[in-house]
Amino acid sequence: MGTYRRTDARRNNRHRAGGLLFFTTLLALTVTCAITAYASANQPTTVIAGSYGEDMSRTKTNQEHTSAAQQPESVSMSDRQPGGGNSPAHNDSESWMLTLVNAENPLPSDHSPKLKSLANGLQFDERAIDQLNAMLSAAREQGLSPVVCSAYRSIEKQRTLLNNQTEYQVTRGLSREQAAIEARKVIAYPGTSEHNLGLAADIVSINYQSLDEAQADTPEAKWLKEHCSEYGFILRYPKDKTDITGIIYEPWHFRYVGVEAAKEIMESGLCLEEYLAG
Secondary structure (H helix, E strand, O other), rough: OHHHHHHHHHHHHHHHHHHEEEEEHHHHHHHHHHHHHHHHOOOOOOOOOOOOOOOOOOOOOOOOHHHHHHHOOOHHHHHHOOOHHHHHHHHOOHHOOOOOEOOOOOOOOOOOOEEEEEOOOOOEEEOOOHHHHHHHHHHOOOOOOOEEEEEOOOHHHHHHHHHHHHHHHHOOOOOHEEEEEOOOOOOOOOOOOHHHOOOOEEEOOOOOOOOHHHHHEEEHHHHHHHHHHHHEEEEEHHHHHHHHHOOOOOEEEEEEEHHHHHHHHHOOOOHHHHHHHO
């Protein structure tokens, strides 16, 4: 009986620790998004020169990136180079816009884009930040309140998020191996997230800041989906393309690819993988 009591006590302690970690993570997400929303609502949209560093993003406990779960624990990103992904039909001058980043096409570990900061402190590729600001400004002119809650995220930051999610899964009673697999269904493997590229932004409504499918019903998400291509952005992970992208539907995730490509992609209904393969 003593053995059983000790086992039950360990299990209960593990569950309590997991619940506390989950509550703490959820609280952090809420506070961070609220801070970001406040900054966006109270600062102008002009670009502020920034420097390299961690962003204000938070662990997204209900989304990113299923395909990364297939990568082994011991993969060294320095040993893996991007697998191409750019269609030969595109000019070299446009190749940076069309870089494909996913589980099969990771970024090199030393990837370090030149960044500028948004008004709320988050960072974006300096070659496309003006277009992002222009899109946000146009939405605001329509009476909308879009908030960029995540943009550039360093590979090191991505590694920290993945490790934290793995530890959380362990507290739920999973083995270390199974916890790593489950964690990669939520957080992309370092170097395989578009946030590491510097050309992706998570944009939510100031009135609804949850990263779930209901975000698609907000006026901000509807406007962005309709007009994003005018500024060179696409809805990167459409609902009907999860079998190709390996990523769940993310109505908040917008990726810069340039105006020409964006209009072709959004008008054709293709995802980036399909467009580049064509």
